[in-house]
Amino acid sequence: MRFTLLSTVAALAGSIAANPIAYEGAALIEARQTDSSYGGGYGGNACRQLSQQYPALTAYPNTTLYNTEQSLFWSETTVLAPACVFSPKTAQHVAGAMKIIVATNTRFAVRSGGHMPNPGCNNVNGGVLIGTDLLNSKKLAQFNGVEVAQLGPGLRWTQIYSWIAPQGKIVNGGRYSPVGVGGLLLGGGLSYFGSQNGWASNQIQQYELVTADSRILYVTKQSYPELFWSLRGGSTNFGIVTRFDIKTFPLTDVWAGFINQNAANIPLLLDATADFIKPKTGGSLDPKSAIDVTIFFNATSRKFSTTTSLFYNAPVTTAPKALVNFTKIPTTVPSTVHKRSYVDFETETEYSGVRTLRQLFRATSLKSTPPVVNLAYNIYKSKCQTLKPITGLILSFVYQPLTVDLLKASKANGGDAIDLDPADGPIMALIINAAWENPSDDAYVNSWAKDFFDTIDTRSKSAGYYYPFIFLNDAQPDQKVLAKYGKGASLPKLKTIAKRFDPNGVFQTLDGGSFKVSQQ
Numbered sequence: 136m137r138f139t140l141l142s143t144v145a146a147l148a149g150s151i152a153a154n155p156i157a158y159e160g161a162a163l164i165e166a167r168q169t170d171s172s173y174g175g176g177y178g179g180n181a182c183r184q185l186s187q188q189y190p191a192l193t194a195y196p197n198t199t200l201y202n203t204e205q206s207l208f209w210s211e212t213t214v215l216a217p218a219c220v221f222s223p224k225t226a227q228h229v230a231g232a233m234k235i236i237v238a239t240n241t242r243f244a245v246r247s248g249g250h251m252p253n254p255g256c257n258n259v260n261g262g263v264l265i266g267t268d269l270l271n272s273k274k275l276a277q278f279n280g281v282e283v284a285q286l287g288p289g290l291r292w293t294q295i296y297s298w299i300a301p302q303g304k305i306v307n308g309g310r311y312s313p314v315g316v317g318g319l320l321l322g323g324g325l326s327y328f329g330s331q332n333g334w335a336s337n338q339i340q341q342y343e344l345v346t347a348d349s350r351i352l353y354v355t356k357q358s359y360p361e362l363f364w365s366l367r368g369g370s371t372n373f374g375i376v377t378r379f380d381i382k383t384f385p386l387t388d389v390w391a392g393f394i395n396q397n398a399a400n401i402p403l404l405l406d407a408t409a410d411f412i413k414p415k416t417g418g419s420l421d422p423k424s425a426i427d428v429t430i431f432f433n434a435t436s437r438k439f440s441t442t443t444s445l446f447y448n449a450p451v452t453t454a455p456k457a458l459v460n461f462t463k464i465p466t467t468v469p470s471t472v473h474k475r476s477y478v479d480f481e482t483e484t485e486y487s488g489v490r491t492l493r494q495l496f497r498a499t500s501l502k503s504t505p506p507v508v509n510l511a512y513n514i515y516k517s518k519c520q521t522l523k524p525i526t527g528l529i530l531s532f533v534y535q536p537l538t539v540d541l542l543k544a545s546k547a548n549g550g551d552a553i554d555l556d557p558a559d560g561p562i563m564a565l566i567i568n569a570a571w572e573n574p575s576d577d578a579y580v581n582s583w584a585k586d587f588f589d590t591i592d593t594r595s596k597s598a599g600y601y602y603p604f605i606f607l608n609d610a611q612p613d614q615k616v617l618a619k620y621g622k623g624a625s626l627p628k629l630k631t632i633a634k635r636f637d638p639n640g641v642f643q644t645l646d647g648g649s650f651k652v653s654q655q
Contacts, residue, residue: 188231241262310444392470397439492570542562
């Protein structure tokens, strides 16, 4: 998932699903929760059995544990009304819960960090919410001669970095510290170290996975090669991951931070971005470098502003050649870019965990070539002028370069279901993020975001710049993410593997998560 910040703006992201479950009336949910005769997919029976078998791990509405779990969602769009919350501590607890859930045909959802904002993807009305916060173990271990960090899905990246970085080590994890481990890694995951190591998921050596029939599998490239491939970017179609074993690598200090500009300097920022992605001379050719460029629009003040994250994986004290152009642009507040520890840099992203607004994401991609920078911005600027002054609405439009080095590293580290071909060149992954206050504005904001990216897709196709890829961690559920993997070749394989390990389609029909193979 993608999170950006400006000095006065934090955590602008999210997405609204076309999921009727998410909008069912609270009174009806409450009635069904307390009606012992009601079956069908609601959680009364399952919750009773869970509370009998795991009384300390099961919570009902209006209890401290239940209310705490409900407070952990990043976007207000995902705050629903589960019949109960189940908080497992081990894979065995998850396996036991799945027996009950499947036997009672109960809807359920699994939440890691709660940062995916699609309603129903990590929460459920009337069913069982499996919260993974207590699956939070972290330790170093050896796996086939490689050091790995064994990480529970309930961890946030801030917990991992503050634990492992002081040991002079790091993992290929998320860029924004409040994000949860599970969702990011199952969607592929972008890292500041991506050009050196590929997608975050490319460094996973083993998964501990609970299947629909309550088996606990240890999935490696050797033990279950096709399932291993599928879990790298294939989302929640195959089971519940209760541990990720991810390779570590050495860490030094880095040169990193944020720069902010006002609207007057947007042309200079666009020029620097275009220079960064030039095919033969651009800074993106240096695999130690990484950027995110975000252009904000405040629908109330009608003003644009920007923030850019600059990252260089080396303890340099002055701007490296790859990023120097960005440092020449006048800033509205002092730049925070300097030599520092990685943990210190990540503390700047903690504001992206603010949980008081409604959020959406939408994603698309273009070929990463200089002309697309202005093409996309001009459409954005034009579309922003059509926006109503929605209460509290702030947009952030994000450029995320995916380099050929990243694509090559993903192949070199075992490949994945995403399966992008380095021969097709670099990619510019685009995201529109929105944050607003009132549920009554949901439909309007979603419609605007879809129209904006439909326009980008249409014009980029006409100009020959469209790239058929949608980054899952930043997508809305109506987008056919998996269908674009591997130029269409991955989806049939993903469907076959999902059917093999979940023949009754539990994770297609009872689990509310987004991006199901059966819906692509």
